[in-house]
Amino acid sequence: MQARHLVAILFIMALFGSAYPIGKLGVGHFPPFEFAALRSAVLTLALLPLWRFAFPPPGQGWALAGFCASMGVGVYATMYTALGMADTVSPIVIGTQLSIPFAVLLGRLFLGERVRPLTWGAIVAAFAGVLVIALEPALAQDLPALGVIAASAFCYAVATLFARSLRDVSPFVMNGWMAASAVLPLALLSLALESDQWHAIHNAGPVAWGVVLHSALAVSLLAHVGMFSLYRHYPVAHVIPYYVLMPVFGIAFTLLLFAEEPTARTLVGGAIVILATWVVNRSTAGSGRKTPVGAQPAAELPEPPPDSAPPRTESRSR
DSSP: OOHHHHHHHHHHHHHHHHHHHHHHHHHHHSOHHHHHHHHHHHHHHHHHHHHTTOOOOTTOHHHHHHHIIIIIIIIHHHHHHHHHHOSOSHHHHHHGGGHHHHHHHHHHHHHOOOOOHHHHHHHHHHHHHHHHHHTOGGGGGGHHHHHHHHHHHHHHHHHHHHHTTOTTSOHHHHHHHHHHHHHHHHHHHHHHHOOOHHHHHHTOOHHHHHHHHIIIIIIIIIIHHHHHHHHTTSOHHHHGGGGGHHHHHHHHHHHHHHOOOOOHHHHHHHHHHHHHHHHHHHHHHTTTOSSOTTSOOGGGSOOOOGGGOOOOOSOOOO
8 A cells, every 4th residue: 555545544544533532522512412413414514515415216215214214313323322421432432343243244144145254253252352341340330331332333234234235326315315314313312302402502612513523524524535535546455454443543532532541351352352353354355245344334435526436346334
């Protein structure tokens, strides 16, 4: 990989990793569902000139609806709820990696995809790593949040499954509908289950709004555009393994922002999860799978201009 592309992928992984500690700052000011709704609204407005309410081809509406529900509502509602519940962010960052083994399991169950013995072993190791973290006595108060982030990881895996049926749909169309369709459900959840929403908006300063913009534009738009650009230059199998850097950056930013001190058990469990994730990414990227489970779903990768569209590869999914 060229030096400039290596720098780019490190910057992109840093943006992905920053989503969690900076999201924690967001839910420290806004209620979680409200924050998720504001993020979706900003992303909708940013994509509107590129999306323009275009519809998917006939017969693919059901897959798009499933993607929108699982990704736009399911992932972000649970992700920000978990961040709002947790006292420590590092285990939440690690827990998100369960989306990868979940995606493999769903692919095997619903698509009949072949899973290598090595991949099965890595899946078991990933869940074992999270269990190691969950059994940390110092994190007992965060067990509910860890459960919620596991649900978020499952929703992400479901979204990946739907995204595989939408390869012929423009990523702008997918992203646009995903963001727009999530605003009302998330707003209704906020109205039904949260309080002081208007107070949070009225008292939001530059930092609070900057966090919203970061979540919507830097992470959900800029970082994904950057990843899609890299897929134009390199085989997916060369890019996918770098996704294991996301939790590394996420934990690093968490330490900087919140001065957390991960316990030895958390570090060991995290190392197990990250290593297992790397193994799953490597094995699926090299197995002929068209949509490796470790990458972002297609809708999270806005396409470049038509004259620079990348060639299709034999393998290519937070």
